[in-house]
Amino acid sequence: MANTQLKNELIAYSKHIGIDKIGFASADPFVTLKSRLEEQQNLEFQSGFEKGTLEERTKPELLLPEAKTIISIALAYPSKLKNPPQSKKGDRRGIFCRASWGEDYHHILRRKLNMLEEFLVNKVPSATSKSMVDTGELSDRAVAERAGIGWSGKNCAIITPEFGSYVYLGEMITTLDLPEDRPIFDQCGSCNKCVDACPTDALVQGGQLDSNKCIAFLTQTKELLPEKYRKKIGNRLYGCDTCQVVCPENKGKNADHHSEMIPDPEVVKPKLLPLLKLSNREFKEKFGGISGSWRGKKPIQRNAIIGLAHYKEIESLPDLYKLMHEDPRPVIRGTAAWAVAEISKNDDVYQQLLKAEQTESVAEVSVEIKNSLQKLGNGFKPLEKEMKNL
């Protein structure tokens, strides 16, 4: 009874500090999740960003001795840009996914969880707790599902009836025994829109994701991207929203009541060409505050080059040549070598690639240059004709 009262006080306080949803789950081991994670591991579907062992990720007690309850919180974020700048020919723009708009959500959630923790300690000084956001061992989604925040959609996101899947999730494990909430039943039904819309078939079946194919993960890698995915990435600089945008549960959902989450359109939909020329300091100044910058400048610049190729942005060729010849990072040289041949098949591109071939010393970049030369050779009619006439 006393704990029901404490739970109600926590709920009231959470509303007071701007938490949109709160739910309470038992800290029992996540048995189903464990077998799902094992399957993911066996199928090699994991992203490599996961933290902790399988045991730690599924047994809250290993993270906090005598854990009894996990409190799950959700904060709703905006899905629409006000006055979005246009992406025009000669001045193309890329896009960061919605979850990375506004202030880095790790900071926002951490502040809220700290406040909740303080509140709890004031009420029950003997209670201990441990909070985590996204980068912790526990699965935010499995906790949120158990705590009744929303159901786990076929797109692998937690879908809340109030805000759709546009919610940030965080949780706090506590030694306090608080009454549990009931999970919400799965409402996807026969809908399969997210699975059908995924550009890379990463949603293997409803609710199972092959991270190696998922654009959201691919945009965060630091290596050369497999060629088959480059054209699928389009103008995405970080993350992918497709399986959320097509979801009927997200229709009309645009929570804009948290001022710190309101995005700056020039940051989250930036011009591609200037992005290629930013120093580390300039990059940090402009993008350092959003979560989409956590992997640094290189993956964003690699993706910007892919975006320019996607738009066949002829005006970018001089800058891409410069990167291909002079950039110290092989990933950038290699991606530029691929991009120039995607953008144009003229003789200038061919000559620039030949020049780069002579000076390139890194094998994987040389492969990119050779592939582009081959591509041009095949489709480059004037040169072929000239050669036949000799």
Ligand code: SF4
């Ligand atoms: Fe597919 Fe994009 Fe969703 Fe990943 S984030 S599953 S690539 S639609």
Ligand code: SF4
């Ligand atoms: Fe579920 Fe349909 Fe939304 Fe996919 S698109 S998560 S199947 S409701």
